[in-house]
Structure formats: C-alpha cells, structure tokens
Amino acid sequence: MNPFLVISIIVAFVILLIGSAYFIVYYQHPDDSNEAYLPKAIVILGFALSGATVLMLPLDTANKDGYAGCAGYDDKFCGGLNVEGMWNTMFILIPIWVFSFIPFMTFYYEADDGMLMAGTAYAPNPVKKSRIGQAACYELFVLAIVGVFFAGSYAAFGETNIPIQDYQGLGTLKEGIGIITETNSYTFEYNPNQNKTFHVHDLINMNPLDEEWLKTVVDNGAAELTLEVSAATFFGNLMAWVGWFLFALFGGIGLVALPFDLILAYTNRPRHLDPVEYAEIQINLRERVNELVDVGEMIKVEREEKAQAGLAGAFSTFSFDAEKRKAARDERQAVLGFKQAVYLLEQDVDAFKAVTTDQDKYNPLMPYLYLMLGCFSVIISLFWFLHIIVYVFPSPPLAPFLNNFFKSFDSWFPLFGVLAVALFTSYLLLCAVKGCFKFGLRFFFFHIHPMIPGKTYMSSFMFNTALVLLCSLPVVQFCQEAFADYAAFADIRQIFGVQAQNLKFFSFFWQKNVFVYIFFCLNIMTLVYLGCKPKDQAASGQALRDQLRSRAR
Known part of the structure; x- marks a missing residue:
C-alpha cells in the first residue's frame, strides 16, 4: 500500500x-x-x-x-x-x-x-x-x-449492455471482460441475427480455442456483454442522473457568473463619497427601507386575514381551483421578490456603512483580492469552455x-x-x-x-x-x-x-451528452445575459406593494 x-x-x-x-x-x-x-x-x-x-x-x-x-x-x-x-x-x-x-x-x-x-x-x-x-x-x-x-x-x-469490441485495447479478450465484469458468471450475447446466447462460466479457465472463437465474434462486431450492475453502482448512476438536472442549470450559470461577480466586486467597490453623493444614497436607502417595511406588513396582514377566514387550505398544492392556485403563485412570487429585495438592500447598506460609519472595520485590500480571484476564475472557466469544445463534444476529440x-x-x-x-x-x-x-x-x-x-x-x-x-x-x-x-x-x-x-x-x-449540451448552452446564454445586465437589480418595492394591493381588492 x-x-x-x-x-x-x-x-x-x-x-x-x-x-x-x-x-x-x-x-x-x-x-x-x-x-x-x-x-x-x-x-x-x-x-x-x-x-x-x-x-x-x-x-x-x-x-x-x-x-x-x-x-x-x-x-x-x-x-x-x-x-x-x-x-x-x-x-x-x-x-x-x-x-x-x-x-x-x-x-x-x-x-x-x-x-x-x-x-x-x-x-x-x-x-x-x-x-x-x-x-x-x-x-x-x-x-x-x-x-x-x-x-x-x-x-x-439495472442491466447494462456493453459492446465488447470497444475494449479490445485493454489486452486479451479474457482480461478485458474480466476488468469490466469482475465476476466469473455472466451472459455473453452474440450474432443477434441467429438469436443465440453463449453462456460463459469460469472465464479465467476458459479453453484457449473458445477464447479464440470469441475473439472472432468480437472482430465481426457482434459481441455484447450483458450484466446486472451492483446496487451501489446503479444508485451512484441514478444520483448522478438526478443531480445533472441541477448541475446543468446551476453549473452552467455559475461557470460564467462566478468570474463576473468577483470582478464586479472590485469594480463596484466602496469609494469615497462627497456630501451630495452621501445625501442621495442615504435618501435612496431610506426610501427602499420604508417601501419594504410596508410590503412586509402587507404580507403579514394578508396571511393573518386568510388564517382567520379559514382559507389556509385554499393554497394547498393539491387544490384544483385554478383561481386559488394562481393566487397562491402570485403570493409566492411576491414573497420571493420581497426576500430578494431585502437581501440586496442589506448588501447596499453594508457597502454604504463601509465608507461611512464602519470605515475602521473595512479592509481596503478585499476588492483587490476579489479582482485576483476573478481573473483566476476567468482563466479556469475559459479552459473548461475550450476543453468542452475540443475534447468532450467531438468524436474523436480534436485535441x-x-x-x-x-x-x-x-x-x-x-x-x-x-x-x-x-x-x-x-x-x-x-x-x-x-x-x-x-x-x-x-x-x-x-x-x-x-x-x-x-x-x-x-x-x-x-x-x-x-x-x-x-x-x-x-x-x-x-x-x-x-x-x-x-x-x-x-x-x-x-x-x-x-x-x-x-x-x-x-x-x-x-x-x-444531453446534459453537457444543456450545460454548454447555458454557458453561452448566461454570458450574453450577464453581459447585458451584469448587476443584480432588486425587485421594486412599489411594484410589490401594488401587486399585493391588487390582490386584496
């Protein structure tokens, strides 16, 4: 070892x-x-x-x-x-x-x-x-x-069908199949036109003439190995398949978004404010806070009214009432928009404090660290992008x-x-x-x-x-x-x-390569989208308030 x-x-x-x-x-x-x-x-x-x-x-x-x-x-x-x-x-x-x-x-x-x-x-x-x-x-x-x-x-x-001809380069046929199956008992299918199946037992001790005959079958391209994979291997494959739906979406977005946001953290770093800028930002933050406080109160009151009226079940996911489902969806959208706006407001407040009341706590080297990490991540993302083009997609690979x-x-x-x-x-x-x-x-x-x-x-x-x-x-x-x-x-x-x-x-x-193509397409779409709208914009507090009021009427 x-x-x-x-x-x-x-x-x-x-x-x-x-x-x-x-x-x-x-x-x-x-x-x-x-x-x-x-x-x-x-x-x-x-x-x-x-x-x-x-x-x-x-x-x-x-x-x-x-x-x-x-x-x-x-x-x-x-x-x-x-x-x-x-x-x-x-x-x-x-x-x-x-x-x-x-x-x-x-x-x-x-x-x-x-x-x-x-x-x-x-x-x-x-x-x-x-x-x-x-x-x-x-x-x-x-x-x-x-x-x-x-x-x-x-x-x-739970069964896999492996073309044996793909593995002749691993050595002799006996060695190649032994590596794949790791078992001495399996079914070896060949010559599908005659619907015959050749059962091989104790492959390690196979007769050399039988092995030579099987090689001939393989050379004719008619050989296929059928075996049942272990439960652990199958569950690993199933978890990978389920996870790919998330990874193709989020990984495809993140491969572009990560370097974008790191570089934006440098370009949008806190700067010294003159008195006019200070007053304008302070007023803007105060207005956003007041709007979101109103929205939060409206969401709270609306939920209390529904609970008192005994309408909690109206927003069950099993409801077949289209109008109720639409109302539940609208409420969910408003709550998610409210949470997003609160988060971005907190970020802006922290940035404002960094150049005003919390200047002593702010580390001026952090933006430069973000810039360095951003440049490094650009290189890694670019290498992944190129590698997919020249190696993963082509068959055989270009390089x-x-x-x-x-x-x-x-x-x-x-x-x-x-x-x-x-x-x-x-x-x-x-x-x-x-x-x-x-x-x-x-x-x-x-x-x-x-x-x-x-x-x-x-x-x-x-x-x-x-x-x-x-x-x-x-x-x-x-x-x-x-x-x-x-x-x-x-x-x-x-x-x-x-x-x-x-x-x-x-x-x-x-x-x-279904998931890889989705992953790659999302790379391109995210690059275009973030190139046009690089900065996260908070949901309008006024729009959220109007949306809640329209449902209340």
Whole structure:
C-alpha cells in the first residue's frame, strides 16, 4: 500500500472537516451559535462528504498511476487502495445524507416546539406536538417515496449492455471482460441475427480455442456483454442522473457568473463619497427601507386575514381551483421578490456603512483580492469552455487539451497534476452553488439561501449542503469523461465510463451528452445575459406593494 496516498487521504479529510467547521462558525447566525448541534454535525460531515467525493477522482487516478506497468491485470489495486470500494461507499452515503439526514434535520430544525400556536385565535385548543415526532413523520413519507423510486428504477433499468469490441485495447479478450465484469458468471450475447446466447462460466479457465472463437465474434462486431450492475453502482448512476438536472442549470450559470461577480466586486467597490453623493444614497436607502417595511406588513396582514377566514387550505398544492392556485403563485412570487429585495438592500447598506460609519472595520485590500480571484476564475472557466469544445463534444476529440496539461506533470512532479485535477473538479462544484444563488436572485422560482458571514441560519446551511451533495456526482461523472485520457485506468472510468454509460434508459443521456449540451448552452446564454445586465437589480418595492394591493381588492 502506498503510504503517500494513505497520508494524503487522512490529511485531506481532516482539512475538509476543519474547513467545514470553520465555515459554519464564520457564517452562522448568532441565534444558532449555541444550539442546533446535531444539524451542524450533519452539515459538517455533508460538506466533507461532498468534497471527498470530488477529490476521489484525482485520488483514483493517482492510485492507478502506472497501471499498464503492473504485474498483469489481476493486480487491480496498483496503489494498494481499494478505490472501487471507496466509490461504492460514496454512492451509498450521498443518498443517505440527501434523503435521510438532511430532510430529517430540516424538519426538526424548522418544527415548532411545545404547544403549537398556543393561545392564538387560530388554535383555541392547542395540541402538544413533539419536534422529533413531527420530523420523523415527514421523514418516513420522504423515505417511502424515495425507496419506491430507487427500487423500481433498479428493477427496471439495472442491466447494462456493453459492446465488447470497444475494449479490445485493454489486452486479451479474457482480461478485458474480466476488468469490466469482475465476476466469473455472466451472459455473453452474440450474432443477434441467429438469436443465440453463449453462456460463459469460469472465464479465467476458459479453453484457449473458445477464447479464440470469441475473439472472432468480437472482430465481426457482434459481441455484447450483458450484466446486472451492483446496487451501489446503479444508485451512484441514478444520483448522478438526478443531480445533472441541477448541475446543468446551476453549473452552467455559475461557470460564467462566478468570474463576473468577483470582478464586479472590485469594480463596484466602496469609494469615497462627497456630501451630495452621501445625501442621495442615504435618501435612496431610506426610501427602499420604508417601501419594504410596508410590503412586509402587507404580507403579514394578508396571511393573518386568510388564517382567520379559514382559507389556509385554499393554497394547498393539491387544490384544483385554478383561481386559488394562481393566487397562491402570485403570493409566492411576491414573497420571493420581497426576500430578494431585502437581501440586496442589506448588501447596499453594508457597502454604504463601509465608507461611512464602519470605515475602521473595512479592509481596503478585499476588492483587490476579489479582482485576483476573478481573473483566476476567468482563466479556469475559459479552459473548461475550450476543453468542452475540443475534447468532450467531438468524436474523436480534436485535441487532448487539459489531459496533456495534467500529464505534463507526471515526468517531474505528479502531485501537481493531481492538485490540478482537484482544482478543476472542485471549481465546478463551487460554480454550481454560485449558479443556484444567482438564479434565485434573478428568477423568483424558489427561496434564496445566501451564505452571509454571521447571518446564515441552519436551514440555509442544510439547503446548500444538499445542493453540493446532489451536484458532486454529476461533477465526477462529467470530469471522468472530460479527463478520460488522464484517468484512463481509474476505477471510476470502469464504473461511469463503461457500466453506467451503457445502462438501460440512462445510456441515451450519457452517450449523446444531453446534459453537457444543456450545460454548454447555458454557458453561452448566461454570458450574453450577464453581459447585458451584469448587476443584480432588486425587485421594486412599489411594484410589490401594488401587486399585493391588487390582490386584496
């Protein structure tokens, strides 16, 4: 076993845990500073799990370094680590965190404790309810839905059909199939025109004449291997497929939005104000505050009136009344717009304080740090953009591009190549978080969960933890395909690049690069959109107020 890899794993995981803990301490709201310890533990371990999943790709590659020089293909763990087992562990832990721990902690954290609505006009006979009991009931419902979905998907799409001719370059046919199946019993289908199936048992001891005959079948292009993938591999593929819907959207936006916002943080940095500018900004902020206070009061009064009238059920998502559904949607849009306007107002107030009352606390070097990070992120985003064009989309690729860049370090310092892969994969995960927040600010489809130092509640932590966990496997699946030359012998290439690539139903999405095309198109659309409207604009307080008044009439 390579001691360097073992030490690297321990050090990396300790750094992830420490970084996650510091992240919570730095961003948490004072109200949560001395409570919600169990949700904090789930968030810390969730962030560490997501980071470890993304960093597993460079570890897998390092473990397989020099694979072709190993003593035969039977020596599958050239670096001494069972990376395949580690991948299967990640495939199981991620759905457990996303569908079990995080929902339960969210339900528990946001549940009312004790006598619900005690002493109010809405609950004259209050009922004692346990937070754990409420959370457990909701969680059982979630697990039932997810369990049926996972089990049904596995039963229907758990088989993969692998064209054997694609793997003749791995060595002899026996070795190539052995690497793919890792089993001695499977079904080998050939010559579909005659509807025959050849069953091979104990392939390792196959008769040389039989092996030569199978090679002839392969050369004629009629060979296909059918096997049932393991539950862990299938769940990893399913989680990647589900996560791709989020990653294609948010990652596609974030790959452009991240460098944009970092550079804007420099160009829009606080500056010295003359008396006229000071007065104008102060008046503008005061007007915005008054407008949003009015909107907040109107939302509160409207909800109280509906509760008193017993109309709470009118806004149920199961309502078939089109008018009521439209009213509920309008209310939701108003609330989301209100939250977005409040957030941007807080940002502007903080910037105003930085050049007035809080000058002593403001660090003038921060804008230059943002500029440096912005320029660096422009380079990384541009490299990803070019790599997709020259390597991912064409078949065969026009050039290895980033693969050659990573390989260039192998001759003198392989660690740099591993770190470079880790940088490019982690960057995509960061872009997904940025894209989610950016999308929430511009389009009012869901509640935004910004990470603000000293002002972030645990509900926002858990939302973002679930997001990075859902996006971590799509990042890995995309990167193993994008870095196929560099990670040619990695275990993840056999899992995602071979078995999952040919799974029933899912093969269309992977082989046709459906999600990658969506991801790339959103890159272009976001670039054009942010080029025209680079600055986030708050929803008009007057417009929100008029919208609420029109519904009240």
